[in-house]
Amino acid sequence: MASELSPIDRAKFLAAKQATEYVETGMKVGLGTGSTAAWLVQCLGEMVREEGLKIKGVPTSTRTAQLARKVGIEVITLDEAKWLDVTIDGTDEYDSDLTLIKGGGGAHLQEKVVATASDRMIVIADASKKVDTLGAFPLPVEVIPFGAKITKKLIEETLINMDVLGREVTQRMNGDVPFVSDEGNFIFDLHLKRIGNPQQLSLALNQIPGLVENGLFIDICDVVIVGHADGRVDVRDIDKDSDEVVRFDLRDDDNIFADLDD
Known part of the structure; x- marks a missing residue:
């Protein structure tokens, strides 16, 4: 009922x-x-x-x-x-x-x-899912395991030139081990707090080698x-x-x- x-x-x-x-x-x-x-x-x-x-x-x-x-x-x-x-x-x-x-x-x-x-x-x-500006929820990106630490560094460098409020990047974990997607990839969560230009950010992220796809649906x-x-x-x-x-x-x-x- x-x-x-x-x-x-x-x-x-x-x-x-x-x-x-x-x-x-x-x-x-x-x-x-x-x-x-x-x-x-x-x-x-x-x-x-x-x-x-x-x-x-x-x-x-x-x-x-x-x-x-x-x-x-x-x-x-x-x-x-x-x-x-x-x-x-x-x-x-x-x-x-x-x-x-x-x-x-x-x-x-x-x-x-x-x-x-x-x-x-x-x-x-x-x-609760309606927001004025995206970014309070961490933005997930899917990354292939090969060279994942380098990909993380490239993500951090890319965020320097983006219209975002935060730039922390963390790897999603499943207990003590990395979370693995159905496609066998890692997930990094981007703690951006505010995304001023989703289109620009999406394009920039998807140009990073090793990054398969980001969680912005535009x-x-x-x-x-x-x-x-x-x-x-x-x-x-x-x-x-x-x-x-x-x-x-x-x-x-x-x-x-x-x-x-x-």
């Missing part, structure tokens, strides 16, 4: 629930990674089981693939799909231009490849769906230049959350 979820989970769920309106039978759908995207996968799985929805999902990580299969979604590779109708994913930050920072889960490389191979990218989020996102704990959902469509407010009736006896934790 709605009352059993925390306010933040309720907001994430409502954003995910609204995003299912963009999915129709026969579609090939990119499935994002992270806590909000996991709600979306479970919502779609319920539609597959209960409503006969027929879709093919292209996951952006091994953990999303495992969840998708568990809830009954047919999983295929991006090469098998060739092109996607829509990708639905979460975000760590977004601004008024719908520029994103992604990669908190270490999957931004696959997420960006999948999103750019889609007709549309839908982002689902709670209200001109990729088409729609942002923001859930709120009170049942309100804000939908901003940058293509249509429109804003819409949807309201869910969250009565205590409403079982709209049924089966999501099974």
Whole structure:
């Protein structure tokens, strides 16, 4: 029931629930990674089981693939799909231009490849992800292990000439060992505090040898769906230049959350 979820989970769920309106039978759908995207996968799985929805999902990580299969979604590779109708994913930050920072889960490389191979990218989020200026959330970059220390030094030197407030670069760890992405690469987190020119920074970072991809998503996102704990959902469509407010009736006896934790 709605009352059993925390306010933040309720907001994430409502954003995910609204995003299912963009999915129709026969579609090939990119499935994002992270806590909000996991709600979306479970919502779609319920539609597959209960409503006969027929879709093919292209996951952006091994953990999303495992969840998708568990809830009954047919999983295929991006090469098998060739092109996607829509990708639905979460975000760590977004601004008024719908520029994103992604990669908190270490999957931004696959997420960006999948999103750019889609007709549309839908982002689902709670209200805390909206920022005036990007950069409070550390910007992830994926780096090949060979020469990683040199790549880190080149990143630090590049940041000197960028419009950022902080320049600390740290390697993401998994306990006592380096975090390794699904592609077998390391993740460095750039603690920039404020990013004044995301386009310039993205271009500069991706010119560094050994750096595979950064977590800035520029001109990729088409729609942002923001859930709120009170049942309100804000939908901003940058293509249509429109804003819409949807309201869910969250009565205590409403079982709209049924089966999501099974």
